[in-house]
Amino acid sequence: MAKDPVLVVLQLSGGNDYMNTVIPYANSLYWDNRPAVNIPEDKIIALDDKVGFNPSMAPLKKIYDEGKMAVVHGVGYADSPRSHFRSMDIWHTCEPNIVGTEGWLGRALREFDPRKENVVTGVSFGPSMFRAMSLPGVPVACVSGALETYGMLPGIQGEQRAKVLERFKNAYAPAIGLGSVMDYLGTTGIDSLAGADILKSAPQKYSSTVTYPGSKVAQKLRGVAQVHLANLGTRVFYLDHGSFDTHASQLGEHAKLWEEVSGAIEAFFTDLREHNAADNVLMFLFTEFGRRVHDNGSGTDHGAAGAAFVIGDPVQGGQYSEHPSLKAEDLSQGDLVPNVDFRGVYTTILEDWLKLDAKPLVNGTFEKLSFVRN
Amino acid sequence: MADSHDIGLIAHLMRRAGFSASREELEMRAAKGYNATVEELLHPEESEPADQNVLLRYQPAALLPGGQPPMGNVNWMFHLVNTKRPLEEKMVLFWHHVFATGNSKIDNYDQMLAQIEMFREKGMGNYRELLVALAKNPAMIFWLDNQENHKRAVNENWGRELLELFSMGQGNYTEKDVREASRAFTGWGIAAKIPRLPYGRFPWEFEYNTEDHDDTEKEFLGHKGNFDGEDIINIVVQQPACHTFICRHLYNFFVADEPQVPSWKIEPPQDPQAMAAMVKSFRESSFEMRAVLRTIFTSDFFKNARFNKIKSPAELVVSTLRLVGGEEIPRPGYGADIAMQPTYMGQDLLNPPSVEGWHTGREWINSGSLMSRINFAAEMVANTNRPGVRFMINRIKARGTISPEQLVDTALDLMGPLEVGEQSRQELLTYAREGGQLHWANAAQAEERVGQMLQLVVATREYQFN
Numbered sequence: 001m002a003k004d005p006v007l008v009v010l011q012l013s014g015g016n017d018y019m020n021t022v023i024p025y026a027n028s029l030y031w032d033n034r035p036a037v038n039i040p041e042d043k044i045i046a047l048d049d050k051v052g053f054n055p056s057m058a059p060l061k062k063i064y065d066e067g068k069m070a071v072v073h074g075v076g077y078a079d080s081p082r083s084h085f086r087s088m089d090i091w092h093t094c095e096p097n098i099v100g101t102e103g104w105l106g107r108a109l110r111e112f113d114p115r116k117e118n119v120v121t122g123v124s125f126g127p128s129m130f131r132a133m134s135l136p137g138v139p140v141a142c143v144s145g146a147l148e149t150y151g152m153l154p155g156i157q158g159e160q161r162a163k164v165l166e167r168f169k170n171a172y173a174p175a176i177g178l179g180s181v182m183d184y185l186g187t188t189g190i191d192s193l194a195g196a197d198i199l200k201s202a203p204q205k206y207s208s209t210v211t212y213p214g215s216k217v218a219q220k221l222r223g224v225a226q227v228h229l230a231n232l233g234t235r236v237f238y239l240d241h242g243s244f245d246t247h248a249s250q251l252g253e254h255a256k257l258w259e260e261v262s263g264a265i266e267a268f269f270t271d272l273r274e275h276n277a278a279d280n281v282l283m284f285l286f287t288e289f290g291r292r293v294h295d296n297g298s299g300t301d302h303g304a305a306g307a308a309f310v311i312g313d314p315v316q317g318g319q320y321s322e323h324p325s326l327k328a329e330d331l332s333q334g335d336l337v338p339n340v341d342f343r344g345v346y347t348t349i350l351e352d353w354l355k356l357d358a359k360p361l362v363n364g365t366f367e368k369l370s371f372v373r374n
Numbered sequence: 375m376a377d378s379h380d381i382g383l384i385a386h387l388m389r390r391a392g393f394s395a396s397r398e399e400l401e402m403r404a405a406k407g408y409n410a411t412v413e414e415l416l417h418p419e420e421s422e423p424a425d426q427n428v429l430l431r432y433q434p435a436a437l438l439p440g441g442q443p444p445m446g447n448v449n450w451m452f453h454l455v456n457t458k459r460p461l462e463e464k465m466v467l468f469w470h471h472v473f474a475t476g477n478s479k480i481d482n483y484d485q486m487l488a489q490i491e492m493f494r495e496k497g498m499g500n501y502r503e504l505l506v507a508l509a510k511n512p513a514m515i516f517w518l519d520n521q522e523n524h525k526r527a528v529n530e531n532w533g534r535e536l537l538e539l540f541s542m543g544q545g546n547y548t549e550k551d552v553r554e555a556s557r558a559f560t561g562w563g564i565a566a567k568i569p570r571l572p573y574g575r576f577p578w579e580f581e582y583n584t585e586d587h588d589d590t591e592k593e594f595l596g597h598k599g600n601f602d603g604e605d606i607i608n609i610v611v612q613q614p615a616c617h618t619f620i621c622r623h624l625y626n627f628f629v630a631d632e633p634q635v636p637s638w639k640i641e642p643p644q645d646p647q648a649m650a651a652m653v654k655s656f657r658e659s660s661f662e663m664r665a666v667l668r669t670i671f672t673s674d675f676f677k678n679a680r681f682n683k684i685k686s687p688a689e690l691v692v693s694t695l696r697l698v699g700g701e702e703i704p705r706p707g708y709g710a711d712i713a714m715q716p717t718y719m720g721q722d723l724l725n726p727p728s729v730e731g732w733h734t735g736r737e738w739i740n741s742g743s744l745m746s747r748i749n750f751a752a753e754m755v756a757n758t759n760r761p762g763v764r765f766m767i768n769r770i771k772a773r774g775t776i777s778p779e780q781l782v783d784t785a786l787d788l789m790g791p792l793e794v795g796e797q798s799r800q801e802l803l804t805y806a807r808e809g810g811q812l813h814w815a816n817a818a819q820a821e822e823r824v825g826q827m828l829q830l831v832v833a834t835r836e837y838q839f840n
Contacts, residue, residue: 175797184736
């Protein structure tokens with residue numbers, strides 16, 4: 001039986017600087033615009049004669065060379081608000097004009113499990129829940145801290161435990177007329193009780209020769225691997241790393257972040273491969289916006305278009321779309337103009353990988369790309 | 375008309391205007407009366423501050439905690455738990471949320487705590503003066519890169535957030551206003567930092583660099599002039615949008631959950647009359663926070679807003695600690711066991727996720743955070759040696775043999791008084807009935823039963839509300 005496709009989303013929070021991640025080094029305008037915040041040309045890891053990776057991304061270059069990493073240029077949407085919160089909301093809900101409450105992946109989870117039969121269909125490695133995964137009535141197991149110590153009222157043990165958990169379950173059961181917040185608390189309580197029971201089994205079943213780096217993102221990806229390898233039916237994993245909000249002292253900070261992300265991804269896929277469990281996993285990396293074309297002397301301010309990345313065995317590697325023009329007359333308020341709508345990237349993932357009808361999930365029809373192998 | 379000696383009403387006030395209190399304190403305040411308690415809260419200067427010496431005796435590293443958690447958290451948690459000026463500390467939390475500054479970038483809890491101390495001093499005073507102090511606060515300057523805001527290279531970060539997040543809200547100014555405000559704040563920087571080695575960190579200092587200040591005309595919100603930063607603030611505080619924005623934040627924090635901040639320009643406030651009353655006193659007092667706070671706490675819209683707000687993680691942790699007692703001294707292990715608890719529940723104090731603060735209300739709750747909240751509170755009330763728990767047990771014990779119904783009702787009363795719905799009460803009763811009458815022939819067993827009852831009480835949905 002074919003394995004169900006699985007999606008891992010890694011959110012780069014804070015606005016990753018596209019121009020120092022996938023560097024348009026052959027373009028003299030890059031050097032003109034980045035007098036202070038540039039990557040020396042001899043350090044850049046060239047992908048071709050136009051662009052190259054940040055030097056911290058060597059492990060990702062290896063994956064790129066294997067043809068398993070897609071770089072999507074110029075991703076964004078019209079009229080970027082240049083605000084973290086608002087832009088992240090737009091990416092999470094696909095609602096650029098009103099404030100949405102339904103996450104695009106929450107909707108996808110509802111499609112996968114409309115009757116809520118598996119409360120770990122979506123697993124978020126918080127500590128806080130991401131709006132992209134949130135949809136009223138859709139359970140998401142939200143793990144904060146280590147999987148090993150996950151459970152409700154651990155202080156009550158012995159014969160009282162079962163009785164107490166039974167009372168808890170009844171006290172949180174749905175009832176009429178309590179109001180939406182009480183309803184929400186009720187469902188969340190019941191779901192987390194159930195989710196804890198299931199997820200606790202994952203670390204017990206897990207063994208691996210792969211040592212993950214100590215960074216937060218690596219430890220979270222290790223948790224993702226444990227749950228994925230336990231075959232609990234999880235279809236969407238979500239985690240984040242940051243902060244990429246590099247207004248000042250960018251070079252060192254940005255390099256460290258990408259070193260952590262690259263090292264974590266390398267360990268994760270090595271681990272999955274060791275267990276022969278990589279073939280049905282697609283990883284998607286995005287950020288809420290790219291940063292301003294011209295640096296500010298030590299960092300970069302909020303911008304518009306950014307880069308997204310798609311990684312894994314099912315990926316048709318290479319570059320998609322093209323780096324937006326750096327010419328002054330082509331910029332919008334000093335920022336790169338997106339040439340790929342992020343909802344087109346979502347649509348590709350939803351339809352070509354997760355086999356869902358994307359239109360109702362992303363609120364419209366958007367042009368797809370071809371980064372998923374057929 | 376609510377009874378001014380009603381312990382339920384006093385408990386509501388103390389939960390909202392502070393971080394709750396032990397049963398003993400609540401009873402004492404109920405005897406004093408509601409309005410007298412409000413006035414006491416509004417005048418923190420009449421009570422002693424938390425004793426820094428105790429903090430230093432047990433956790434000397436919390437004085438200048440450096441860059442890594444948890445010592446910065448230890449310092450603030452010590453104040454939250456021990457303060458005898460609850461409203462002052464509550465306002466510190468309020469401003470920390472609105473003017474969200476994070477150690478993720480500051481990498482210096484000394485400076486974060488200096489900002490917190492500034493909120494302690496000015497947070498209940500005049501809003502205009504607070505904004506001026508904020509613009510000169512070194513942590514804020516570094517957080518929003520104003521030290522990189524130069525005459526010849528404008529950095530808009532502070533200028534934008536001042537308008538978007540700290541005073542007026544999106545949609546009430548143009549991109550040009552952002553630019554002009556930023557120009558007015560050029561030269562507002564930090565004195566050159568002294569290298570950390572070999573003597574350790576030196577305090578950061580505000581420095582106004584005249585040569586780096588753009589000393590030419592600006593045009594801001596319809597006003598023209600050679601503005602400096604303080605002129606910008608003076609113009610901002612006159613804007614009706616600013617009055618509404620700050621009062622809405624206060625309403626959201628003290629009265630009832632509003633939608634998340636980014637939607638405020640689209641969705642109107644849920645209680646326009648309450649907003650009007652708050653805005654009126656904000657304006658008439660020329661932006662005195664104390665005046666608006668008095669309007670809130672003496673209003674019916676506040677008094678009638680019991681148990682309608684989800685506790686923030688900080689509120690949940692601190693109110694539970696103040697109820698059970700026993701954590702007044704920052705013992706070894708206090709950092710990981712106590713001070714980092716809000717972090718585990720999604721509110722990393724001194725390190726909000728972004729300059730836009732935390733998403734609040736029901737967004738505090740997800741399957742992970744709910745479990746952390748319940749488990750923490752349960753662990754606290756399960757310890758029958760804690761003075762607050764001891765007090766409750768003695769009260770129950772003093773009643774002698776009681777029925778399961780009496781056990782449930784007494785526990786709920788002592789724990790709040792907590793108002794629970796029929797469904798929760800039924801489950802508590804079912805559990806109590808399984809043990810039959812509570813009698814004290816075997817005191818240890820009886821205490822364990824009470825402890826389990828208290829754990830089940832804090833596991834109810836209702837305990838999640840403030």
